[in-house]
Amino acid sequence: xxxxxxxxxxxxxxxxxxxxxxxxxxxxxxxxxxxxxxxxxxxxxxxxxxxxxxxxxxxxxxxxxxxxxxxxxxxxxxxxxxxxxxxxxxxxxxxxxxxxxxxxxxxxxxxxxxxxxxxxxxxxxxxxxxxxxxxxxxxxxxxxxxxxxxxxxxxxxxxxxxxxxxxxxxxxxxxxxxxxxxxxxxxxxxxxxxxxxxxxxxxxxxxxxxxxxxxxxxxxxxxxxxxxxxxxxxxxxxxxxxxxxxxxxxxxxxxxxxx
Amino acid sequence: xxxxxxxxxxxxxxxxxxxxxxxxxxxxxxxxxxxxxxxxxxxxxxxxxxxxxxxxxxxxxxxxxxxxxxxxxxxxxxxxxxxxxxxxxxxxxxxxxxxxxxxxxxxxxxxxxxxxxxxxxxxxxxxxxxxxxxxxxxxxxxxxxxxxxxxxxxxxxxxxxxxxxxxxxxxxxxxxxxxxxxxxxxxxxxxxxxxxxxxxxxxxxxxxxxxxxxxxxxxxxxxxxxxxxxxxxxxxxxxxxxxxxxxxxxxxxxxxxxxxxxxxxxxxxxxxxxxxxxxxxxxxxxxxxxxxxxxxxxxxxxxxxxxxxxxxxxxxxxxxxxxxxxxxxxxxxxxxxxxxxxxxxxxxxxxxxxxxxxxxxxxxxxxxxxxxxxxxxxxxxxxxxxxxxxxxxxxxxxxxxxxxxxxxxxxxxxxxxxxxxxxxxxxxxxxxxxxxxxxxxxxxxxxxxxxxxxxxxxxxxxxxxxxxxxxxxxxxx
Numbered sequence: 001x002x003x004x005x006x007x008x009x010x011x012x013x014x015x016x017x018x019x020x021x022x023x024x025x026x027x028x029x030x031x032x033x034x035x036x037x038x039x040x041x042x043x044x045x046x047x048x049x050x051x052x053x054x055x056x057x058x059x060x061x062x063x064x065x066x067x068x069x070x071x072x073x074x075x076x077x078x079x080x081x082x083x084x085x086x087x088x089x090x091x092x093x094x095x096x097x098x099x100x101x102x103x104x105x106x107x108x109x110x111x112x113x114x115x116x117x118x119x120x121x122x123x124x125x126x127x128x129x130x131x132x133x134x135x136x137x138x139x140x141x142x143x144x145x146x147x148x149x150x151x152x153x154x155x156x157x158x159x160x161x162x163x164x165x166x167x168x169x170x171x172x173x174x175x176x177x178x179x180x181x182x183x184x185x186x187x188x189x190x191x192x193x194x195x196x197x198x199x200x201x202x203x204x205x206x207x208x209x210x211x212x213x214x215x216x217x218x219x220x221x222x223x224x225x226x227x228x229x230x231x232x233x234x235x236x237x238x239x240x241x242x243x244x245x246x247x248x249x250x251x252x253x254x255x256x257x258x259x
Numbered sequence: 260x261x262x263x264x265x266x267x268x269x270x271x272x273x274x275x276x277x278x279x280x281x282x283x284x285x286x287x288x289x290x291x292x293x294x295x296x297x298x299x300x301x302x303x304x305x306x307x308x309x310x311x312x313x314x315x316x317x318x319x320x321x322x323x324x325x326x327x328x329x330x331x332x333x334x335x336x337x338x339x340x341x342x343x344x345x346x347x348x349x350x351x352x353x354x355x356x357x358x359x360x361x362x363x364x365x366x367x368x369x370x371x372x373x374x375x376x377x378x379x380x381x382x383x384x385x386x387x388x389x390x391x392x393x394x395x396x397x398x399x400x401x402x403x404x405x406x407x408x409x410x411x412x413x414x415x416x417x418x419x420x421x422x423x424x425x426x427x428x429x430x431x432x433x434x435x436x437x438x439x440x441x442x443x444x445x446x447x448x449x450x451x452x453x454x455x456x457x458x459x460x461x462x463x464x465x466x467x468x469x470x471x472x473x474x475x476x477x478x479x480x481x482x483x484x485x486x487x488x489x490x491x492x493x494x495x496x497x498x499x500x501x502x503x504x505x506x507x508x509x510x511x512x513x514x515x516x517x518x519x520x521x522x523x524x525x526x527x528x529x530x531x532x533x534x535x536x537x538x539x540x541x542x543x544x545x546x547x548x549x550x551x552x553x554x555x556x557x558x559x560x561x562x563x564x565x566x567x568x569x570x571x572x573x574x575x576x577x578x579x580x581x582x583x584x585x586x587x588x589x590x591x592x593x594x595x596x597x598x599x600x601x602x603x604x605x606x607x608x609x610x611x612x613x614x615x616x617x618x619x620x621x622x623x624x625x626x627x628x629x630x631x632x633x634x635x636x637x638x639x640x641x642x643x644x645x646x647x648x649x650x651x652x653x654x655x656x657x658x659x660x661x662x663x664x665x666x667x668x669x670x671x672x673x674x675x676x677x678x679x680x681x682x683x684x685x686x687x688x689x690x691x692x693x694x695x696x697x698x699x700x701x702x703x704x705x706x707x708x709x710x711x712x713x714x715x716x717x718x719x720x721x722x723x724x725x726x727x728x729x730x731x732x733x734x735x736x
Contacts, residue, residue: 007707007708009661009667010700011707012671012706012707012708013671013674013675013706013707014675014700014701014702014703015700015701015703016703016705016706016707016709016710017703019707019711020707020710023711023715032719033719034719035707035708035711035715035716037664037708037711037712037716038664039664040660040661040662040664040667041657041661041667043658043661045654045657046654046657046658047634048615048634048637049637049641049646049650049654050610050636050637050638050639050640050641050642050646050650051641051646051650051651051654051655051658052638052641054654054655054657054658055658057658057662058658058661058662061661061662086634136614136615136616136617136618137615137617139617140616140617140618140620140621140630141617147621148295149295149573149618149621149622150305150621151298151299151301151304151305152305175288177618178575178618179575179614179616179618181575181614182614183613183614183615183616184615185611185650186611186613186614186615187693188692188693189267189611189650189692190266190267190270190576190611190612190614191267191692191693191695191696192267192270192271192274192275193267193270193274193576193579193580193612194614195695195696195697196274196277196280196579197575197576197579197614198697200281200284222700223697225698225700226693226696226697226698226699226700227696227697229697229698230696230697230698
C-alpha cells in the first residue's frame, strides 16, 4: 500500500510537527508514505472566497500529483472535504474519471487510521485531560463523528482513537460540536465574531477541565492557540496526530513547532 | 433600495457588548437544545426530514398545476384568490381590498411575507392603522425596529427593555420587568385593538392544493382572533407555501413545531376555508422573485423553507452578531441565501457572514443544503463582480503562488522569517485583523517539506520520476 501524504499548506509552513507526527503514526503501522513535494494547496481558500477560477487549477494539480498513489491521506478534515466533496464541479466536463479515482482514494487521517490500520492501542501514554474539538468539515462533511443536530448514530472516530491512548482522559464540553470560528478567511474578514466564537469554545473546554484541546484540523487549533496565547490561558492545543505519535514527551514543551 | 450592507461592521456593536451577546447566544442555544430533545424523541426524525424535502421538491416541480388547483378549490369555498407578481402588486391588492371596504384599522398576525413586501409602512402611508398582534412583533413595532428573528422577532430584547418600551408607549409605571405583568399589559392593550379592527391580515404557514385551505400556526392565538373577529380576513402567502395534499400536512406541522421552538405541537394550528357568514376571505398569492429561485438548479431548495428559524438558533454567527446585523428581512443562514437572490450587490457580504460550519444544513427540517448554497452564493457574488478588490486580488496572487511550488516554498520561508524578525509593535497593528485579539501562529525555521527533504526524501524516493518543477528548492533563511 503506497500512501501519498497530502499536507495542507499551513501545516507544511507553520506546523511541520503535525505532518511529521502524521507520517510517524502511519509508518508505525508499516505504511509506506511518500510526500510528493510538488503539492502546495488544495485551493480551499480561493473556493471559499468564491474564486472558483482560481481554485480550479489547484484541483487539477492535485489529480496530477497524487494519481500514482493507492491512497491519499491528509491530517485535515477540511482539506480532505475540499477534495472529496467540493471538487466535483471543476470536473463536470473534463477529467471526471481521474477525479473520481482521486476522490475515492482520499482519506482524512483519523478515517484512514480507524478504517485501515485499526489500532488496538497506542504505546505512548498521554496522562492528561483532553477536550476534543470536532472540526466542522470533518464532522458535517466527512461525518467522522456524531453530529449533535442529526438523529442518526455515527461512529466517533477521533474519540475511539483517543480512548486507545493510555492514561488519556477525554473531557466533554457542554456544546460538543460548536464551531470554533476559524472558517478560513472568515477569521480575518469577520474577526470580531470569529474571536467571540473561539472564546466561547475555550471557556467551554476550560469548564470541562481540559488541559489540552485536540482536533483533526490544525487550522481550528491555530485560531484557538492565537487566543490562548494572547490571554495566557492554561490550555494547550495539539493535533490528534501529535497525541497519537506520542508527543510531546513533556507537555510543557512549546507546541510552537520544531525550531 | 437600501445601502450596501457590510455584515462585519454591522455586527461590531452587538459583539462588543459581550454580556448581552453571550446572553443572546445562550437564549437561542436554549431553543436549539429544546429542538434537539424533541427531535431525539421522534424516532422517525430523519425520515420526516427526507419526506418533507421530497414533498416540497415534488410540489415545486408541479407548482403551476398545484397553484391552479389551489385557486379552484379555494374559490369553490368562497375565497377570493389574488395573484401578485411582486411586492408592489401585493401591497396594492391589499390596499385595494381595504379601501373598497372603507377599512382604516387592521390587526395583522406574523407574516414574513408582509415584512418582505414592507406592507406596514405602505398601508400607514395610506392612512391605515396597522397593529401587529404577535406580542414580539407588537413590541418591536412600538420601538420602530425590524424583527431580529423570524420566529422570535424580539429575541434581541430583554424583559427590562420590554418594560421600558411599554412605559414609553403604553404608559405603565417605569422599571417593570415581571414577564407576567408585561404579558397582561400587552393582552389588555391588544384586546382593544382586536375588537376595534375592521379587517385582519394573517400570514400563511401552509396552503393545501386539494382542499384550497390555508393553515396558520401560532402559539398566541392572535391569528385566530384577527381572522375571526373582523368581517374581512386577508391571508398573504408566498407561492412556495403550497403543498399538494392534506395528508402531507402532518409531516410539516410535526417538523415545524419541534424545529422552531422545541415544542411537540404548535398551540394553535388553524385551517381556514372560505369566509365566515356575511364576511370576506381573500388570499393573496405572491411571487416576488420566487419563480426565479425555483428556476435555479443551484438555489431551488431554498424554497423548501418553512420559516422555522432553526438555522438561526443553531448558527454560531447569528447567535453572536444578532439578527439586525444582517440588515435583511430574513436574517441568519436562510436569509443570507434569500437576500442576495433579491439584490446580490446590497447583500454581498451576507454569504460570507458564515464560517461554513454546516450546522444549519443538518438542523434544517426540510433539508435545504444551506451552507453549500452560501458557498454557491460566494461564487455568484464573485462572478457578478461584487467581491471587494482586496479579496479578488489576494486570491489571484495565492492561486499563482500555489501553482508554482518553488516560489511557494521561497515565499513561505521568507514569510516565516519575517514573522520571526518583525518586532511586535510592527506586527500587531490595525491592519492585521488576526492579531487584534490573537497571537500570530508560530514561524518554525523549517517547513515540513524542508524536513522531509532532509530526513526522508533520499531513503524514500517518490514512486514516480519528478519533473523539474517538482524539485524542492526551498531556500534556508
